[in-house]
Amino acid sequence: MSVAAVGEFGLIERVTARLPVGPATLLGPGDDGAVIAAPDARVVASTDVLVEGRHFRRDWGSARDIGHRAAAANLADIAAMGAAPTALLVALCMPPELELSWAEELADGLAAEADAIGASVVGGDMSASPTLTIAVTALGDLGGRAPVRRGGARPGDVVALAGRTGHAAAGLTVLSRGFRTPRLLVEAYRRPEVPYAAGPQAAGLGATSMIDVSDGLLADLGHVAKASGVAVDVRRDAFEVPPQMRDAAQALGADPYDWLLGGGEDHALAATFPPDVELPAQWRQIGVVTAGSGVTVDGAEYAGSPGWDHFR
Amino acid sequence: MSVAAVGEFGLIERVTARLPVGPATLLGPGDDGAVIAAPDARVVASTDVLVEGRHFRRDWGSARDIGHRAAAANLADIAAMGAAPTALLVALCMPPELELSWAEELADGLAAEADAIGASVVGGDMSASPTLTIAVTALGDLGGRAPVRRGGARPGDVVALAGRTGHAAAGLTVLSRGFRTPRLLVEAYRRPEVPYAAGPQAAGLGATSMIDVSDGLLADLGHVAKASGVAVDVRRDAFEVPPQMRDAAQALGADPYDWLLGGGEDHALAATFPPDVELPAQWRQIGVVTAGSGVTVDGAEYAGSPGWDHFR
Structure with missing residues (x-):
């Protein structure tokens, strides 16, 4: 059965019925707007869009996988500000002939990724479109913490990473x-494994800057360096190449460090901390902040792929 | 010049530079997430998506017009909950060959519609896509009021309308x-003229239900009737046919009441009030709530077009 067969309202009803209700949801789907708790009296919000053929392919993962990944991309942005995610809103554009079960399983994936960290899907919109497109907005609560921006890194800070890089790439x-x-x-x-809790944790520890690694580690550290007016140097030996990655690189004629340093979409969190902060287990040092500009690896420019531009 | 020529980051920079900053914006575009004031400690959120060829055509209005309309559709949803809009987030999917100026003017329209009521564009995402798609999420603050839902209408309530219907259709x-x-x-x-202030006003006056008229008046009152478990009867003589509409209907062989009662997208607000509430100037009575189910016009089923389903 196609999504067109049940119609817009039928589809919304079916999908809504599958969504768990999270603790911050004061009013869920079904009205003109949802109402979400914002106990901090500030709300963190971020939007990401995934377009079929550009950000995902239906033959490279299940609908549920794609839902997990779409939610993770947004929830990671909230965590990277130092906030705890509370809610997702999803705009879903689908070819009318799309299988209904695909749309339902996508919603299941979105909801499951959110539910695992106490957030939930509170609303959205659906439309027919020739291009399958998933636009997700995530909301979060800062719990009294100051938002951790990209522009606060200072020379002498350590650069640390929570989560993996290069695996998704x-x-x-x-x-x-x-x-x-x-x-x-x-x-x-x-299904990226995002270290969500490391975001608020870093904020609590006094991180001076933080970013979600989605364009690629060096590219994203480049954003931090630029916004902060500093240079970042990354130590190559801070990255271990797992045997599966080494074998795959060898088989495909690739350099595994291009993945580890240049690949995005694992949604690791990168942050800078004052040098006296004792890093908890989820965070490991991968480099240092110095005076200057740009990002280097072991003191030299990195020759590999620097990251991703969605228009080129 | 095309959007592809400046690339994703160039485009984001150019558009961001044009956006005014609203009073609720604590941290605007440029980081992983925006931070928006939510003084009520609850936030109202709504998402709407517009797909080219289905919700808009580039030859039927300027980019700026389409920006106004996309913003209005979302901001009206916030008002219909009784909240004051504070922020918009916009996911914009564009063919790479799209004129840069078109994207910039779209952003101008979105920003201007929001700015006029003290809200602003705080973030978003952009991607290339074969289908021009605009997904907007609006946030708002309830200012201590209870959200006005669709399900609170009671027999004996009056049905009132703020704003126009049928003109956009x-x-x-x-x-x-x-x-x-x-x-x-x-x-x-x-460019719909949305009576935004009438939403919080109705909430303050004790409206028992409220909805943004976007599918068509009768269809949207049908949502209220269903959610409230009541019937709604609308008086046809509560609607005046403006001369321009009468002439256009005559020329096109249309019934102007199909537009007034069935057409959507003026983003009027429809609400129900207890019978003893004195309606302020922005609200005019158009019908009554009775026991039963469904929506009638002058006591009888309406034979015209009932509204819009985006998959049929």
Whole structure:
């Protein structure tokens, strides 16, 4: 059965019925607007859009996977501000002939990724469109913390990372060459493992800057360096190449460090901390902040792929 | 120059530079997330998506018009909950060959519509896509009022309307037949005049239900009737047919009441009030709530077009 067969209202009803209700949801889907708790009296908000063929392919992951990934991209942005995600709103544009079950499973994935950290899907909109498109807005609460911006890094700070990099990029390369393994990499692409709690944790520890790694580590640290007016140097030996990644790189003629340093979409969090902060287990040092500008690896410009521009 | 020529980051920079900053914006575009004031400690949120060819056509209005209309559709939803809009987030998907100036003027329209009522564009995302798509999320603050839902209408309540109906639908019909006048109707379609302030006003007066008229008056009152478990009867003589609409209807062989009662997208607000509430000037009575179910016009089923389903 297609989404057109049940119509706009039928589809909204079916999808809404599947959504769990989170603790911050004061009024969920079904009215002109949702009402979400914002106990901090400020709300953090971020929007990301995924377009079929550009950000995802239906043959590279299940609808549920794509839902997880769409939610993760947005929830990670909220965490990167130091906030705890509370809610998602989803605008879904679909070809009318799309299978109803695909739309339902996408909603399940979105809802499950949010639900695991106490957030939920509170509203959205649906429309027919020739291009399958998922636009997600995430909201979050700062819990009294100051938002951690990109522009606060200072020379002498340490650069630290929570979560993985390069796994999703490697998985994407593997899939784009027609392979379905190694599982570690393909699964990392399909469902990023985002260290959500590390965001508010870093804010509480006095992180001077923070960013969600979505364009690629060096590119995103470049955003931090530019906004902060500093230079960042990353230590290559802070990154271990897992055996599956080493094997895949060898098989595909790729450099695993291009994935680790240049690949995006694992949604790791990168942050800078004053040098006297003792980093908790979720955070590991990967470099230092110095005076100057730009991003280097072991003191030199990195020759590999720097990141991703969605128009080029 | 095309949007592809400046790239994703260039485009974001150019558009962001044009956006005025509203009073509720604590942190605007440029970071992982925006931070918006939510003094009520609850936030109202709503998402609407507009797809080219389905919700708008580039030859039927300027980019600025389309920006106004996209913003209005969302801001009206916030007002219909009884809240004051504070912020917009915009996901914009564009063909890479789209003129840069078109994207910039779209942003100008979005920003101007929001700015006029003290809200502003605080963030968003952009991507290339074969289908021009605008997904907007609006946020708002309840200012201590209870949200006004669809489900609170009670038999004996009066049904009242703030703003116009049918003008946008008539304008759309006129445009779709290749005409550019009457100006009153075409402009109503291009830039809806939404009675934003009437939303919080109705909430303050004790409105028992409220809805943004976007599917069509009878269809939207149908949502209220269903959610409230009541019947709604609308008086046809509560609607005056403006001369330009009468003439256009005559020329096109249309019934102007199909527009007034069935047409959407003027983003009027419809609400129900206890019978003892004295309606302020912005609100006029158009019917009554009775026991039962469904929506009637002068006591009988309405034979015209009931509204709009975006998948049929």
